[in-house]
Amino acid sequence: xxxxxxxLDVILDxxxxxxxxxxxxxxxxDRVLAEDIVADxxxxxADNSGMDGFAVRYEDIxxxxxxxxxxxxxxxxxxAGGTPPKLQKGQAIPIYTGALIPEGADTVIxxxxxxxxxxxxxxxxxxxxxxxxxxxGEDYKKGDILIKSGKKIRPPEIGILASVNKPTVYVxxxxxxxxxxxxxxxxxxxxxxxxxxxxRTSNTYSLYAQVLQTGAQPVIIGFAKDNPESIKxxxxxxxxxxxxxxxxxxxVGEYDLVKDFVKEVLDVKIHFxxxxxxxxxxxxxxxxxxxxxxxxxxIPGNPVASMVVFExxxxxxxxxxxxxxxxxxxxxxxxxxxxxxxKSADRTEFIRxxxxxxxxxxxxxxxxxxxxxxxxxMVNANxxxxxxxxxxxxxxxxxxxxxxxxxxx
Ligand code: AMP
Ligand code: MG
Numbered sequence: 001x002x003x004x005x006x007x008l009d010v011i012l013d014x015x016x017x018x019x020x021x022x023x024x025x026x027x028x029x030d031r032v033l034a035e036d037i038v039a040d041x042x043x044x045x046a047d048n049s050g051m052d053g054f055a056v057r058y059e060d061i062x063x064x065x066x067x068x069x070x071x072x073x074x075x076x077x078x079x080a081g082g083t084p085p086k087l088q089k090g091q092a093i094p095i096y097t098g099a100l101i102p103e104g105a106d107t108v109i110x111x112x113x114x115x116x117x118x119x120x121x122x123x124x125x126x127x128x129x130x131x132x133x134x135x136x137g138e139d140y141k142k143g144d145i146l147i148k149s150g151k152k153i154r155p156p157e158i159g160i161l162a163s164v165n166k167p168t169v170y171v172x173x174x175x176x177x178x179x180x181x182x183x184x185x186x187x188x189x190x191x192x193x194x195x196x197x198x199x200r201t202s203n204t205y206s207l208y209a210q211v212l213q214t215g216a217q218p219v220i221i222g223f224a225k226d227n228p229e230s231i232k233x234x235x236x237x238x239x240x241x242x243x244x245x246x247x248x249x250x251x252v253g254e255y256d257l258v259k260d261f262v263k264e265v266l267d268v269k270i271h272f273x274x275x276x277x278x279x280x281x282x283x284x285x286x287x288x289x290x291x292x293x294x295x296x297x298x299i300p301g302n303p304v305a306s307m308v309v310f311e312x313x314x315x316x317x318x319x320x321x322x323x324x325x326x327x328x329x330x331x332x333x334x335x336x337x338x339x340x341x342x343k344s345a346d347r348t349e350f351i352r353x354x355x356x357x358x359x360x361x362x363x364x365x366x367x368x369x370x371x372x373x374x375x376x377x378m379v380n381a382n383x384x385x386x387x388x389x390x391x392x393x394x395x396x397x398x399x400x401x402x403x404x405x406x407x408x409x
Contacts, residue, residue, distance in 0.1 A: 003389070004312070004348040007275040007285070011313055012327070014271060014287050015295060015320045018173040018242070025161055028153045030215055031171035032323040037147040037157075040164045042137035047101040049078070051132040054092035054114060054121055055105035058129035069115070069122040078102055092121045101133055108132035150325035152215075172323030177211045178221045178241035179204060180234045182249040182258060183301060188223055202375055203247040203306040207299070210310045216243075216318045226255035235265040242294055242321065245314065248301030250282045258298050259284050268296045276347040276389065279305035279372030283313065295321075302372040308350050308384060311405050329403050334362035336385070336400045341393040348389055352381035355402055364402055382406040 002010065020034040049055065055078060064070040072092040078084030080098040087093050087104035095101075095108055107129055115122040140146060146160050153161075153171070161169055181188075181204045185197055188204070204220060211218035219241065224234040226249060238244045244266070249258040250273070262268040268286040275283050284298030297314055299306050316327040334355050342349065353364040367380045383402040387394065394400055 001274050001276045002272050004275060004277050007272060007277075007283070008313060008316070010271050011285055011295075011317050012320060014285075014292070015317045016293050017323050018175060018321050020170045021173050022168050023171055024168055025158065025166060028161065028169050028171060029155070029158060031153050031174075032215070033147060033149050033151050033153055033157070034170040034172045034323055036145045036149050037160060037164060037166070037169075039140045039142050039144045039146055041142050043139040043163070044134050044136055046136050048134050049095045049097055049099050049101060049108045049132060050134050051108055051110040052096050053094075053108050053110040053112075053132065054123075055084070055087060055095040055102050055108050056092050056123065057087065057089065057105060058107045058127075060090060060092075061107065061109065061123045061126055064123040064126045066124045069124050071120050071122055074116070074119055074121050076102075092123070106130060106133070148325075150323055152324065172321075174215065174217045175242035175318055175321045176217045176219055176240070177243040177245060177318070178219045178238045179207050179211075180221045180224055180238065180244065180246045182224045182226060182231065182246055184226045184255070186223060186248065186301075202303045203299075203301065206303070206307055207245055207247065207310060210307065210315070211245075211318070214315050214318045215322060224249075226257060228257060228261060231257055231261045232265050235261060238266065243314075243318065244288075244294070244296045245299055245310075246297075247299050247306055250284050250298040250300055252282075256282075262286065262288075262296055262298070266296070273298075277308075277312075278347040278349040280309040280312075280350075281305075281347065283309055285313075300372075303375045304352070304372040304377045307378050308372075311384065312350065312403070329405050331386075331401055331403050332362050332383075333399050334364035334383070334385075334402045336394055336396055336398060337363050337365045339393070339396045340366060340385075340387065340400075342387070343392075345387075345390050345392045349387040350384040350403075351387060352377050353383045353385045353400075353402055354380050355383045355404065362402070364400055382408075 075091040076085040078095040078099040084102035087102045093102050113125045185199050186201050208218040221237045222234045224230045246258050249256045266288045268288040270286040273284045282300045286296040288294045319327045355364045383404045385400045385402050
């Protein structure tokens with residue numbers, strides 16, 4: 001059976017990045033940049049003032065102090081967006097933050113270090129030459145690469161795109177991710193429950209939300225019963241997806257038919273079935289499509305397994321399709337607040353933890369029951385603690401590696 005790392009390598013080695021598309025700037029938030037962004041001019045475009053005050057010549061203010069102020073004649077003005085006059089010897093030009101430095105000036109003295117009387121300004125302190133001047137190109141120069149392709153577009157990137165005059169921008173396409181829910185016992189929302197054995201789906205909608213949160217495009221294809229006709233019919237509708245996720249029906253039970261029929265209907269090439277992880281062991285992974293560019297994940301039905309498998313395997317693959325340079329969630333070292341132990345240690349286990357930061361440390365608290373059928377097991381979790389193969393026990397107070405999947409709780 002493949003290890004967690006081996007399985008991840010197989011998945012990522014078989015995942016190809018999608019093509020590009022052009023979007024308007026206001027639609028670009030949370031998309032992934034598919035072009036390098038190059039500066040169209042220097043920033044700042046010209047020397048300008050960092051303060052409200054007076055533009056002066058350094059030579060004129062040498063030796064100025066409160067006891068011995070230098071007195072200069074006030075001349076003209078330099079305001080943001082304006083064209084200032086030239087500064088002559090013995091003059092000071094009132095200047096405002098962001099306004100151009102007048103020709104002839106080399107220093108700006110802030111208002112607080114001056115006093116104005118009868119059309120004259122008293123300079124109360126000598127400053128170093130160049131003080132309060134923001135130099136042309138000190139932020140970036142024309143032609144500099146400001147943002148590299150493969151970066152997620154956040155508000156700061158939106159700001160840069162606007163400032164370099166990009167009304168549209170190339171981003172990577174979003175994969176269309178079809179979700180097929182399987183199980184004779186599974187009902188969709190709003191279907192009436194008539195038997196005790198029936199279960200309302202959770203996976204359909206948690207997977208939908210996970211796909212959406214990753215930035216891809218989820219599509220609910222349908223609900224298949226555990227018989228060949230129903231499974232085949234649903235698979236037919238999956239043909240124009242980039243990624244197919246099925247939930248349930250991949251264990252070794254007699255009604256676990258998904259693996260066989262994806263081969264028959266979609267010509268899926270299965271790369272592996274089963275990974276030594278807990279939860280999520282029966283995971284199936286395959287590729288399909290003309291150039292094997294499409295992915296198939298047969299996800300086990302247990303609700304926690306479904307969410308964990310998505311986080312650790314499906315999400316990095318979707319990110320690779322979407323052109324991300326960084327595929328994995330951040331991993332931190334945290335201090336476990338309760339003992340953890342297990343009877344068998346032949347799989348890498350992902351335990352649900354709630355991580356909090358306090359006094360310079362991350363603390364990770366295991367939450368409730370850890371079995372994979374415990375629907376509420378993920379509700380209070382914001383990270384998955386990794387327990388490696390052969391580790392039977394992690395004592396309270398010792399460190400554990402945690403893959404964070406949510407920073408908001
Ligand atoms: P399976 O992988 O089909 O053997 O299902 C494993 C367990 O997960 C069974 O107890 C199922 O009832 C449950 N299960 C399967 N699909 C879902 C679903 N969509 N929502 C909630 N539980 C499910
Ligand atoms: Mg089932």
